[in-house]
Amino acid sequence: MLTVDHLSAAYGAVRALDDVSLTAPEGEITAVLGANGAGKTTLLRTISGLVKPTGGTVTLAGRDLSGLSTEDLPRLGLAHVPEGRGVLTELTVEENLRLGALGGGRRAGSADLARVYELFPALAERRSRLAHVLSGGERQMLVIGRALLSRPKVLLLDEPSLGLAPRIVVQIFELLRGLVRDEGLTVLLVEQNARSALSIADRGVVLNLGAVVVRDAATTLAEDDTLRHAYLGF
């Protein structure tokens, strides 16, 4: 569904992505792993156009995304939940959600919102409150819900577990797994928390210094001790 082909990007003289190629198949969770600074966030930002690549292409459902601006992508089915979550704290919970739908090209109907509130009851309770009041876990639910409202084909998630209690992380990851199963979403999941990521992912790609060092099925990666020690920290 999402193909990255020889993608390179740089911040000035620093090579952040070095000839990265990967495929995120439809209906699967592909984990992107690696140490801090390995280029995981840069990869997502380059895919969604916030960073201009110095080479290579990104293809979404057969369509080449080169030259398109970031704001065009949600309508094509790409949703990117950025590092830090990107909650618009000065807007209400419901306004955040409505924006998600608008990005996908349509207004949020009451049925759409109801579905999200069903998935995330905590959001329903606080729907008219400013997003500012949400806890970390609730914010993560908000941005996932917001992304879902744009009816994406591909979901890019940048470190959803960051700053969350382990119990909440489990909750969210279970949810993700369920969503992928039920909706047939394609998910590209960037995570520092490799262990949790690999527990729900189908396949994994490991980055180091901007380049791909390993790609394999998630279970294989989780079982490879040398690899885990070298790149994944456990």
Add this chain to the structure above:
Amino acid sequence: MSRFLAMPTTRRHLLLALGALVVVVLVLENTSQFRNAQFAAMAYYAIAAGGLTILTGLNGQLSLGHGALMAVGAYTTALLLQEPDSALPLVLVLVLATVVTLVVGALVGVAAARLHGPYLAGATLALAVAIPGIPLYFSETLGGDQGLRVRMPDIPVWLDDAVYFVTGQGLTPTRFLAYLGWLGVIVVFVLLANLARSRVGRTWQAVRDDEVAAELAGIDLGRARVLAFVVSSGCAGLAGGLLALSTRLAAPSGFALTLSLLLLSAVVLGGLGSLTGALVGAALLAFLPQVVTGFGADLGLTDVQAAEIAPLIYGLVTVLVVLLAPAGLAGGLRKLIHWRRGT
């Protein structure tokens, strides 16, 4: 050339000053009264611009109130010269005008030291609009709308004789003011240039570049800022005094908001932080209006309308400079010199 640039700073500055003095004498003696008056204007604009460019360029404080500070200097000068019998030497009058403006500058600077960016701009803008209202309110002592006439004191006889001895010509009031102004420019610029190169100047730049780092390095932010403001205010005060003498008038209309804005644009055009740039900006302020008014008359505009072409140009060039060359003209030149030195 490289030997010149390699000299210790102070000596280099003094040599430049001496050279400048010679040039000033040559130019002023050989040009008409009209031109002398224009050079006199260039001088006081240069002094004000020099102070402002140091404040904004080196210390990062954007002031829109320096026109108002010039007004302080101008009115002080006018008041001190009001009594025909008081034999205060002109130089002393100007020094006093500078000192009074220094004090006002200190007050403003203390208030302004905590403000940045648009807040500082807005506050000094408010100052620029507020000050002209004061002589209107205290119209008996400060002349109200009409302003105060500035009595030009007689030129000291010994000076007239000395100049005649050197140049073979007498000293008219206009030329005298031009000399006074340019002497002021040379003295002020040498002072400013030395300050800029000294530890004080480096402190100012540190405060501009990174407040947190500067504070951690032990710099008192407030004091550095206020000092920069005070120095630039003194320059404005001196410039205002010279302006009052040249125009023979200190009136609110002469110090409207436009003056502060034009000063700022002159400084931007020349490059923030550059004294050479301040000279360039001052030259534009002094000479461009006449050039452009002639051009405007050719286009069939009235005098009043043609007079607006000069500010239009300043404004447009300011906008262009910000969009295309944020370092300003002189800044671009300096980069060129450094590049050549490096190769």
Add this chain to the structure above:
Amino acid sequence: MQQLLTTVLTGLTLGMVYAAFALALVLIWRATRIVNFAQAPMAMLTTYVALVLIDAGYSYWLGFAVALLSGLVLGALVERFVVRPVEGKSEINAVILTLGLFIVFHALAALVFGSRFRSFPAPFGLRGFQVGDTTIALTGFGVFTILAVAAVMVGLVLLFRGTDLGLRMRASAFNQEVSRLLGVKVGRMLTLGWALAALVGSLSGLLIAGGGLVHPSYMDGVVVYGFVAAVLGGLDSPVGAVIGGVLLGLSLSIVSGYVGSELVPLAALVILMAVLLLRPGGLFASVRERRV
């Protein structure tokens, strides 16, 4: 008593106009973090456009509408082509840019329209209403002023809180990057923000001019008062701008009435400094600290 009433009513009317101008400044500040000092001469230019039409025989209302429309267009053009390159970069550059524009617009107005003072009409009359046998200091035009500004504010609230477009504009102002990821065309929202702000600024220009004299510098004081009002209310808050404007209008009216009109700008300066040094976030800020 009579004088107090006059002072209050004058202050209220004038305060609403300052509130409108302050609102224009706040709209632009929230969207692009720039204080548009050039808003004053922009409003002055659009008022001149109206004046030209009115002097040519067209109705006041046509001039009014064209002025507002020109404001919209001018604001959009300025943002898109002049200010866009400096958005998000050094603060000082943006300030200098708006000041350069200030000078340009001033000079253009003087060149094209001349510098002499010209009178501008005021609809609904400038005579105070009669109550019994006293005339109170509220004129027809004054009521129109208050209602017009109130209407614009309500319109803006409806736009921002009640429409999808308004939602997108607010999102763009809060976080450009996240908004882009959500499919919001941020550039267009910013242009629209400036256009609306300029429209509000034009309105205040027309209202200040009504019954008075127009000349290239006539809005210069208003930029200061608008700025002070915006700071009073907290530069981020549209509601604050309105309250700040009214409060400032009242305060300055008192100074004008009881001390002297020449000292009004000085009073504004004093109020500004008091707020910036004591309560930098504005009168209503919950947060005491604010980088000013």
